[in-house]
Amino acid sequence: MGTNVITQDASISGSDDRRQKFNDPGIILGTPGAKLERLHRPKKPKVLRGLAKYLKPNIWHMVLCLLFALINSVLELYIPILSGRAIDCIVGVNNVNFTLLKTTILYLAIVAVGFCFFRWLYIYADNILSFKTDRLVRIGLFKKLNRVPLKYIDGSSHGDLQSRMINDVDVISDGFLEGMTTIFDASISIVLTIVMMFRLNVSISAVIVALTPLSVFVTAFIAFKADKYFRRQAKTLGDASGIILEMLGNQRIVKAFNYEDRSIEKFEKINKNLAEQSEKAMFYSSLTNPFSRFINGIIYAIVAIMGTLTAIKGNMTIGNISVLLNYANKYIKPFNEISDIFSDLQASYASARRVVNVLDIDDEVSDADNEVLTKCNGDVEIKNVNFSYVPNKKLIENLNVSVKKGQRVAIVGPTGCGKSTMINLLMRFYDVNSGEILVSEKPITQITRASLREKYGMVLQDTWLFNATIRENLKYGKPTASDAEMIKAAKMAHAHDYIQSLENGYDTMVSEGGDNLSQGQKQLICIARIMLTKPPMLILDEATSNIDTRTELLIQNAFNTMMEGRTSFVVAHRLSTIINSDLILVMNKGNIIEQGTHKELLKKQGFYYNLYNSQFSKI
Template identity: 55%
Template sequence: MVSNNDSNSILQRLFSYARPYRIYLIGSLISAMISVVFSLLIPVFLGKAVDYILGAGNVDFSGLLNTIIYLALFIAFSTVFQWLMSYCTNKITFLTIKDLRSRVFNKLSSVPLEKIDRVPHGDIINTMVNDIDTISDGLLQGFTQLFSGIMTIIGTIGFMLSISLGIGMAVVLLTPLSLFVASFIARRTYRKFTEQTAIKGEMGGLIEELLGNQKLIKAFSYEDRSIERFKEINGRLHECGVLAQFYSSLTNPCTRFVNGIVYAAVGILGAFSAISGGITVGQLSSFLSYANQYTKPFNEISGVITELQSALASAKRVFALIDLEPETSDENLLSHIEVDGKVQLKDVAFSYQKDRKLIEGLNLDVKPGSKIAIVGPTGSGKTTVINLLMRFYDVDKGKIEVSGVDIKKMQRKTLRSMYGMVLQETWLFEGTVRENIAYGKENATEEEIIKAAKAAYAHNFIKRLPNGYDTVLTQDGANLSQGQRQLLSIARVMLIKPPMLILDEATSNIDTRTEIHIQKAFAKLMKGRTSFIVAHRLSTIKESDLILVMDQGRIVEQGSHEELLSKEGFYHNLYYSQFHTS
């Protein structure tokens, strides 16, 4: 359970996001106060109306008429300001939530990739959508309800004390009982709602994982085990949810019980006072109305507190995401350098987990325009080298230089614009084929896009699509084959013609015939450009100027294809393990 200091800190931080829209907050609070004042005046005039009707043939019609007019005005004003309070609350809530969600999304753009990789993506989605909605429903809107409820309680006590000090004091003495009930429920619901929110995030991560890998699940007959994993998490969510709902469901019956005690106390004491002439029958009627109004906010506040507890738990998760350490600022670093294609790695050391060493003492000197192939068994560090070159991850030791400049001295955007990158895992977004190809060059002309598509051997299949280049792709390009998706990814790079290239198994999902054409296209594109090629199929990198053979994070061999084969070492064994037949 979070301490009061933590809760106060979360509240203060949340309302800091609402500060730019405080005019709406002020308007909401003022409207709530005015609405409460008019609603509290209504019982007073109802009591007067009762006193004007003393009995048959003894009715003060003039006084009764004036009272009815006042009542109509009070009800009208109370309704108008109630609407105004809701309007202001909704405005500040939705504007604040919009800013909060934008802040979370922008933070994801500035957080180092390693931070994102360590958090289940479904959990992040759950935080951005469900948790922020919970804050909207509970914390911000509940705050105004809480304020109006407290105002009603204070105002009701004031009016009751002004009518009869004795009866009013009796109600005040019963107040701690209501506060105890509200506190009892709040303490027990917060812990369960916090736990429930965390489990929802865990479930979101699992569902995102399972939905994204349905083919793999079915291929390995993993359905039963995935169902078991879901059942286990769903079971914990059920148990936690039952307890959370149980504690929150205590709100209504407990507050109704307290309401009954207060109403009965007011009725009994008021009746004796009316009989003895201490108050009039009309004032007793006002007291009974106030008794209902006084206890009603406790019921509402208890419900609001339950929502607040859930919202606080969600806010804590949202701020935990916002508080992730961002990438170090690079605004004052170099925004432009002359790229000649020279790349150097000097005594580079890196590991994803500090207790498990991966790359140590890696040195490499790449000449401009060289074609560098990186090969090695799975887990040898091939893709890690690419991550370091692109500065998706920073080296733990040593440095990487491009054109003689340490990459830590240049802006990340500047560094990454030097490379054209094609990965084995393609990524397409929901948009037209044209927009997907032009992703890296926003102002590309139609002629440039078509030329790039032809260079990537994608033009022919694009023309066969229902609307050609205007065909809208579904999320991740699901309405295309995997090979077609990869051809579009290649066309992106063909369009921007970067100074250097990174190809990580770029043709792994393409048929052999098309691959031959693509290799020729890449050969033209790589001419005069420094290129890094990660390959598992060693037949594709025979023409490389330099082949780096990696094993356990180290370069164990380097040289041309013929040189490495003649050594009959690691590369020789790796190569012939693919092509040797007994």
């Protein structure tokens, strides 16, 4: 059985103070204009090292790719030699060595076919390497997001995280991986070309090698200028993804408040910024190719002139001049190829840095050596607990609560008083700053998170259903449950009748977010799901808030049956739902200011008395 959590996010929405800002372009947390607190400063990402472990499983594809590149380069450089020999076979009119010419052309054809074949193998291996590495990086990101402390998920822009997992990984594949293999291929060509050129003519080759750094210098200078704009471009793309996800997921709210024009204006502002950063990045990167080609053209012209003068003196054959000119062009070509992909490399490096920054976030503290909570009697004790989302703003101070097996504990108080935060701490979504929480007399920091959370069943105000059948949604917390058990739970939650009235019954597909069901229907499925798991402890956070009054009475009766003998924590705003609780905790500003039964608290005529009467006073 997995964690019995029924909520839209993995944690309970609480104070906005958990919002934070990573030291990383792209992860923007909180709302615009709000004061953002920094809870974590990620380590400076080692981009290449961070990606290397995802390349390692595909090392043989990498080796094959590099091997094919090497063979491809050797064959490519052998073609000009054969062409030069063929030219030298044609000395003049009636002075052609046809026998040698035919043999040379045959070899030339074989080498050309071999070059094309190994070129295809090189590209194929490169693509396979990219696709497989893409898959591993995305799996790594997904696993990382399931291992990091929940505060990072709560505090991050979900659209930006999605952009990193999809867009940025694609950019890494398109630019970084293909770029690295291209650079290797180009480097081999450069080294082999230098060797072959110096064998033909030392002085001309020295001129080529001496002038080429000008092209490299220009490329590096322009790349330095463009880098900051590529980083801004990647960050802004993440912001754009965030607002798109936010607006699409909340269209009803957008339309209800006539926010369409403002949302369009907000998106246009981000999109305009994206266009500006992209334009600046591409402006600088587009300068690389023409500048490098201009310099390389000058080098080619110098080689042609020097080769012609050398041939006039009789120190070089026409065929060798042809070979040298081909090599000069091929020596320049790899630098052109590198300049062509430099903009892609810059964009991919910016994306790789964003991806590695997520992969570099520290995991939750391992609980592998902790005890597995196999038996739970339902006793919960909170001792001297202090907690805050940010260090300089206290929330819960010196909290002490003792709950015995089977007690029904209600938690009430104004918004932001710490009710939901207390549940976050009970489930160990967040760890306390000081003090301790014990379940069955065992500190929860000494218990595995999984075994602790499976002892709780949670039904929250915000429903969460995934895109699958109702049957699969109901069995989410207990995949091994029989259909009979599932139907029994649905009947207890009073969901069976309406499910049966649907065209496909329990096999009805739930759309993304459950938009094809009413809010009340979704809530009933969530309640039935938790009834199926039968955990020893329950957490109910306004679990019946979205259900009509008649159904609420039925559900309350079902809850009373389910809570019998189980420790239950009920967060409530409607105080009429918790008057039968064994203990009511009244919270305000992170402290328990009153506690007792409903009657005892009314007799005190304190904070709870005023809160209760305010809900039933005449308007």
